[in-house]
Amino acid sequence: MATVILGIESSCDDTAAAVLVDGKLRANVVAQQLEHQTHGGVIPELASRAHVQRIIPVVEAALSKANIEKKDLTAVAYTQGPGLLGSLLVGNAFAKSLALALDIPLLAVHHMQAHLLVHFIDDEFPTPKFPFLGLTVSGGHTQLVRVNDASSFNVLGETKDDAAGEAFDKTGKMLGLPYPAGPVMDKYAAQGIPKFTFGKPTVAGLDFSFSGLKTSVLYFLREQQDKDPDFISNNLYDLCASIQQAIVHILMEKVTKALSETGLNQLVLGGGVSANSGLREALKQLDTNVFLPPLPYTTDNAAMIAITGHLQLQLGKMDTLSSEPKARMSI
Ligand code: KG4
Numbered sequence: 001m002a003t004v005i006l007g008i009e010s011s012c013d014d015t016a017a018a019v020l021v022d023g024k025l026r027a028n029v030v031a032q033q034l035e036h037q038t039h040g041g042v043i044p045e046l047a048s049r050a051h052v053q054r055i056i057p058v059v060e061a062a063l064s065k066a067n068i069e070k071k072d073l074t075a076v077a078y079t080q081g082p083g084l085l086g087s088l089l090v091g092n093a094f095a096k097s098l099a100l101a102l103d104i105p106l107l108a109v110h111h112m113q114a115h116l117l118v119h120f121i122d123d124e125f126p127t128p129k130f131p132f133l134g135l136t137v138s139g140g141h142t143q144l145v146r147v148n149d150a151s152s153f154n155v156l157g158e159t160k161d162d163a164a165g166e167a168f169d170k171t172g173k174m175l176g177l178p179y180p181a182g183p184v185m186d187k188y189a190a191q192g193i194p195k196f197t198f199g200k201p202t203v204a205g206l207d208f209s210f211s212g213l214k215t216s217v218l219y220f221l222r223e224q225q226d227k228d229p230d231f232i233s234n235n236l237y238d239l240c241a242s243i244q245q246a247i248v249h250i251l252m253e254k255v256t257k258a259l260s261e262t263g264l265n266q267l268v269l270g271g272g273v274s275a276n277s278g279l280r281e282a283l284k285q286l287d288t289n290v291f292l293p294p295l296p297y298t299t300d301n302a303a304m305i306a307i308t309g310h311l312q313l314q315l316g317k318m319d320t321l322s323s324e325p326k327a328r329m330s331i
């Protein structure tokens with residue numbers, strides 16, 4: 001009998017469902033909530049309401065695309081956390097109800113673990129072997145982790161303030177870019193020269209800090225705008241290239257250190273910022289095996305939840321119907 005997993009992701013502003021059959025992806029549906037763009041960030045109350053409206057159509061679309069009926073499902077995997085509580089609750093309630101109605105196992109998945117384990121989807125893209133070094137870079141997280149197996153993760157370092165994605169989004173906002181600014185900054189950076197330099201953080205060990213960069217950009221822009229009120233529009237591409245380079249440098253410094261300290265020879269990337277072309281280029285120069293997720297799997301998706309559920313099921317790591325969503329959750 002085939003192992004058929006339905007994955008559900010609702011941790012932030014994307015409602016997503018995916019179907020995995022014996023580790024192979026059969027459907028991956030994401031409904032993006034564009035209503036947040038005009039607010040400069042995700043509005044939690046709007047996000048949870050939109051999840052309520054979209055979760056049933058999204059799951060139905062994934063099942064029909066995969067040509068799978070509910071009775072064929074082996075288990076249902078959902079994002080337990082971390083994320084926005086109201087958003088997580090929608091996925092949690094839906095997954096529990098479905099597991100109860102179909103009398104199948106419930107698999108509670110950690111969103112950031114899933115960003116790293118997406119590489120285990122059985123298809124054309126290369127799969128790492130345990131153990132490996134993981135770098136999670138998203139809108140809410142920046143961590144270096146040693147991944148021992150699909151259920152054992154040791155944090156080696158993490159951000160002390162903003163996440164890498166937040167650094168893109170917040171500095172992008174200062175430049176007048178729409179939310180989320182990361183993808184736009186990436187596009188503009190490709191047309192600019194990184195000619196401006198900003199203060200570098202001094203954080204011990206394998207931890208990161210991005211708030212100093214944010215402040216440095218803010219003061220720099222104020223100073224320049226006093227002299228030229230159109231400084232941002234006159235230098236937009238170069239500013240984007242410079243900020244992106246500064247963020248990439250901060251990440252690369254700690255990645256290099258972690259690889260040399262741990263002796264691990266595989267680096268696995270996960271999270272929205274792993275789509276960044278500057279970061280992807282810099283990582284390709286490393287003398288180690290680098291696993292970059294294909295672009296559609298960099299941002300939030302349910303395929304990553306389904307594969308993590310699949311691996312957890314193999315390890316016998318099932319949850320019960322008293323499973324609760326968790327806004328904060330260590331990896
Ligand atoms: O993993 P993700 O989709 O959601 C979270 O779990 O946070 O990551 C979203 C973050 C946002 O901060 C967004 O600006 C950033 O990923 N991002 C990028 C790029 N694409 C998405 N940052 C830089 N360059 C990109 N190409």
Ligand code: ZN
Pocket residue numbers: 111115138139271272299300
């Ligand atoms: Zn994410």
